[in-house]
Amino acid sequence: MSFGFEWDFGSIVAALSVAIPMLAFVWEFVVVRRKRLGYRVQMDTLATDTAHAPNADVLARMHEDGRPLTEPSFVLLRVENAGLTEIVEGDYLTPQNDWTGIRVTFRDRRVVGLAVTELSQPELRDFFIAQVDGVTTEAEGFGISEEDGAGVIRLPKVKLNTGAHYKVLAVLERSSGNPGDRFSKPVFRADVAGRSNRWVRWVSRLKLARTESHTFASRPALVGIALLTTAVLVQSSIALFWRQSPPPLDCVGGTLRLHGSTAFAPAVSEAAGKYAELCGGKGAAVPLGPGTFRGSTEGVNALERAGEGAGISGGAGLGDHIAFTDGRAIGDHPRLLARPIAYSLFTLVVNEDAGVQNLSLQQVRDIYAEKITNWSEVGGASVPVNLVNRHRGSGTRTALEERVLSSEGGPRTEVPEATVGDCSALGRDEPGGCEVGDTETLLREVADVPGALGHSEASGAATADDVVQVRIDGIPATLSGVEDGRYPYWQIEFAYTYGEPPADSIAAAFLRYLTDQGGKDVLREFGDRPCSETRFPLLCEPA
Numbered sequence: 001m002s003f004g005f006e007w008d009f010g011s012i013v014a015a016l017s018v019a020i021p022m023l024a025f026v027w028e029f030v031v032v033r034r035k036r037l038g039y040r041v042q043m044d045t046l047a048t049d050t051a052h053a054p055n056a057d058v059l060a061r062m063h064e065d066g067r068p069l070t071e072p073s074f075v076l077l078r079v080e081n082a083g084l085t086e087i088v089e090g091d092y093l094t095p096q097n098d099w100t101g102i103r104v105t106f107r108d109r110r111v112v113g114l115a116v117t118e119l120s121q122p123e124l125r126d127f128f129i130a131q132v133d134g135v136t137t138e139a140e141g142f143g144i145s146e147e148d149g150a151g152v153i154r155l156p157k158v159k160l161n162t163g164a165h166y167k168v169l170a171v172l173e174r175s176s177g178n179p180g181d182r183f184s185k186p187v188f189r190a191d192v193a194g195r196s197n198r199w200v201r202w203v204s205r206l207k208l209a210r211t212e213s214h215t216f217a218s219r220p221a222l223v224g225i226a227l228l229t230t231a232v233l234v235q236s237s238i239a240l241f242w243r244q245s246p247p248p249l250d251c252v253g254g255t256l257r258l259h260g261s262t263a264f265a266p267a268v269s270e271a272a273g274k275y276a277e278l279c280g281g282k283g284a285a286v287p288l289g290p291g292t293f294r295g296s297t298e299g300v301n302a303l304e305r306a307g308e309g310a311g312i313s314g315g316a317g318l319g320d321h322i323a324f325t326d327g328r329a330i331g332d333h334p335r336l337l338a339r340p341i342a343y344s345l346f347t348l349v350v351n352e353d354a355g356v357q358n359l360s361l362q363q364v365r366d367i368y369a370e371k372i373t374n375w376s377e378v379g380g381a382s383v384p385v386n387l388v389n390r391h392r393g394s395g396t397r398t399a400l401e402e403r404v405l406s407s408e409g410g411p412r413t414e415v416p417e418a419t420v421g422d423c424s425a426l427g428r429d430e431p432g433g434c435e436v437g438d439t440e441t442l443l444r445e446v447a448d449v450p451g452a453l454g455h456s457e458a459s460g461a462a463t464a465d466d467v468v469q470v471r472i473d474g475i476p477a478t479l480s481g482v483e484d485g486r487y488p489y490w491q492i493e494f495a496y497t498y499g500e501p502p503a504d505s506i507a508a509a510f511l512r513y514l515t516d517q518g519g520k521d522v523l524r525e526f527g528d529r530p531c532s533e534t535r536f537p538l539l540c541e542p543a
Contacts, residue, residue, distance in 0.1 A: 044183070447466035
């Protein structure tokens with residue numbers, strides 16, 4: 001069994017969502033916390049700030065040798081081993097003969113006194129006091145001093161097991177600056193070194209880790225958490241707001257040439273664009289342009305020419321050309337194979353000047369039989385009827401003749417021949433007719449020619465300006481109207497190939513996409529019903 005995987009934006013975000021917390025964990029708990037000396041300034045407040053409670057003002061009246069302290073303040077420090085390994089005296093990065101491991105400097109203040117207030121282990125007491133000639137005194141490296149006018153607390157090189165800590169309470173007073181000015185934050189000076197090897201020598205250069213009371217992780221860990229949060233938000237946004245059609249199950253590369261129906265062209269073009277986008281990584285391309293779709297009959301002819309030019313023989317098929325037709329192709333085409341794709345809606349469209357929005361089926365037949373030549377005869381304006389038709393062989397025209405103009409069981413009624421070669425020659429004085437080559441041109445001419453009546457694919461007509469879609473017997477062009485038998489103007493859309501295209505060809509892959517995969521959603525968007533959703537897909541008849 002083999003597994004395939006293709007990278008896309010969502011996959012990259014998902015991978016980062018996994019990698020970031022893993023890297024953050026390794027950094028925080030394996031690298032950074034291997035040897036980590038941390039501190040917290042748990043309190044730094046003026047004694048005068050406490051004078052809001054009864055009798056608390058005694059704290060502001062502290063003395064030293066009978067002298068009142070100037071703006072006395074309290075500081076509580078916590079020093080801890082926040083890493084995974086013990087810290088010993090040799091880990092402190094100070095000279096060997098310097099017994100002080102940590103220096104805490106207070107600008108504009110003098111340290112008056114201090115005491116160790118909490119020890120996680122009683123044995124830590126011996127790092128702070130010593131017995132000299134039977135007298136208890138401060139151990140070497142522990143005490144207070146001044147540097148450049150700033151008070152300094154010196155803390156000894158205390159050996160700390162993992163999780164061990166101690167606290168120091170100090171009393172300070174202002175030594176410089178203006179009364180009432182805010183004091184600067186204490187500055188810690190300390191480094192620790194850890195064991196290293198030739199692969200991770202840089203670990204030994206880790207500095208003192210600041211872990212103030214409001215901080216729960218190191219800065220790199222916070223950055224990692226922020227990146228993780230961003231990745232999760234991006235991935236969630238993609239899932240919620242960037243929903244794409246599912247990719248084809250079997251993308252195939254190559255260049256696909258399309259031909260045929262101008263009415264079905266908008267839906268097929270949209271589906272082809274999505275297929276090319278989804279399968280672009282496999283080199284799929286479907287070039288589209290103004291000359292791609294020239295009508296059902298011309299599309300079939302173009303497909304036959306392509307097959308003959310490729311020298312296809314025997315039972316082989318052409319794998320890079322497809323022609324789409326409204327209904328079955330006219331004439332004999334022994335090398336072509338037809339596949340029903342969907343059934344589409346068509347509609348009659350009329351110029352606004354005609355003054356009609358609804359015609360009975362019999363009125364439509366009488367108009368195309370030239371029995372009705374003025375719109376006033378059907379309750380409209382006194383404007384002659386001018387027919388704007390598609391060329392003979394157009395699937396839209398054929399569907400009109402077969403499903404609307406011909407009575408059931410009777411002979412097929414055909415659209416009358418054109419009376420002028422240019423639609424602009426039609427006028428307001430007498431009825432006439434012209435022919436055009438594509439749906440877009442037909443809609444434009446119907447909008448421009450007074451009293452014009454034409455036929456079009458429904459979704460295209462819905463977006464056209466200055467034309468009115470005509471209801472037939474009061475029924476609009478809807479799929480439900482087709483499926484319950486009330487609306488007559490519809491047709492099956494067929495895809496023609498030259499022989500059976502190879503299964504691994506782009507033509508076969510696109511047909512699978514169009515009928516069984518994401519292409520079905522595109523067809524629905526354009527008001528077409530995919531044949532795969534009908535009761536008998538190979539017949540593609542409404543239920």
